[in-house]
Amino acid sequence: MHEPVKNNAAPFLSPEAPIGIFDSGIGGLTVAKEVMKQLPNENIIYIGDTARVPYGTKSDRTIKAFTLQSCLFLLEHDVKMIIIACNTSSAVALDFIANMFRIPVIGVIQPGSQAAASRSKNHRIGVIGTHTTVNSQSYKKTITSLESKAEVFSQACSLFVPLAEEGWLHHGVTDQVCSEYLKVFEGTNIDTLVMGCTHYPILADSIDKAIQKIMGHPVTLIDSGVETAQVAKNILAEKKMINTHSKASHKFYVTDLPKNFTAVGERFLGKKLDSIEMVNVESMGF
The missing domain is CATH 3.40.50.1860 (Rossmann fold)
Structure with missing residues (x-):
């Protein structure tokens, strides 16, 4: 498990590093859509914890643990920022997660x-x-x-x-x-x-x-989602970390079978989802 560190920008990450977006399921794709709209050159890695949704019925400790596991998964992909696009996780776990990582972590609330x-x-x-x-x-x-x-x-x-x-x-x-x-x-x-x-x-x-x-x-x-994407853009601009060069790559990960995520997700995003992979994040974190 990653040791807690202060939340300041990781100096070794380049502007081409992806933005990580986490949600307990599918809804965070509306946030991803706004990030794609406002930051069209950004690479994005999205993780939806579809195997354990909804989070709202879980204890605070469990929500923190589940959120941490998905955020550690994103960190393994060298993301330059994490957006917690889940209202429940934003309410319960945002400060906990933000204090652990040295990249910006923002929520939607x-x-x-x-x-x-x-x-x-x-x-x-x-x-x-x-x-x-x-x-x-x-x-x-x-x-x-x-x-x-x-x-x-x-x-x-x-x-x-x-x-x-x-x-x-x-x-x-x-x-x-x-x-x-x-x-x-x-x-x-x-x-x-x-x-x-x-x-x-x-x-x-x-x-x-x-x-x-x-x-x-x-x-x-x-x-x-619109407001969160704008905050993300402002933070990256301030840190001179906006990607202006590469053609955007969008990768999507889920923790359960991707069939339903694909059908609903394409409707939410208004575009075809080509790259969806099922992963196990339970070995990360607590």
């Missing part, structure tokens, strides 16, 4: 919260996510730490994940489910809504339509 706090004009912000993310109050705590005047209203939207994975993007059922979940925000006067799960941007059109109708005024949607 801080960038999404920062965007919400800065863009809301009336400081009334909605957050939607899984039960685990909402119950952790990680977005609420982060947003209010950034903006003391902020009032945060949260709603768990558990059916959004299967709807996204089934590809029901423009479907009457999806519109109905969105309206049912989001009507809880009626009367809150929110002007900003954080999509606090990496699956949710797939349903952004339906979410946007429902929340605008319910609120009766424009509501800014915050996609944590």
Whole structure:
């Protein structure tokens, strides 16, 4: 196991070194898509721990152990940065992981919260996510730490994940489910809504339509993947580590059979996935 070290940039890594992206499953591909969009020359290595998803039902110690194992796998591939694209791992394990490695490690909660706090004009912000993310109050705590005047209203939207994975993007059922979940925000006067799960941007059109109708005024949607990719870009630019030379290579790894990951992943990314390999990460870490 790698010894804990301070989180400063590894001087021996070149700008051509890949960015590592970790998620407990498939949802982190929406973050990967934004990284590809904002940093088109970057090589990317993605690991989805599909054998042990969901993480939300696990203890904090187990989440830290599982996250560490996948991050050590990425480190073995000489990544120059790790993006923890899992909201549960970001809430529970980010600081633990960041303190162990000497490369930048970022999560999705801080960038999404920062965007919400800065863009809301009336400081009334909605957050939607899984039960685990909402119950952790990680977005609420982060947003209010950034903006003391902020009032945060949260709603768990558990059916959004299967709807996204089934590809029901423009479907009457999806519109109905969105309206049912989001009507809880009626009367809150929110002007900003954080999509606090990496699956949710797939349903952004339906979410946007429902929340605008319910609120009766424009509501800014915050996609944590977009914001996280921008933070990654800023960090790499500051360290002069943006890859401007090589043709991008994207490699994907999973910890269970890749069949379902391939089908859903291609829909999430909007492109064909050519390189998917099943790996075992359980021997790494604890």
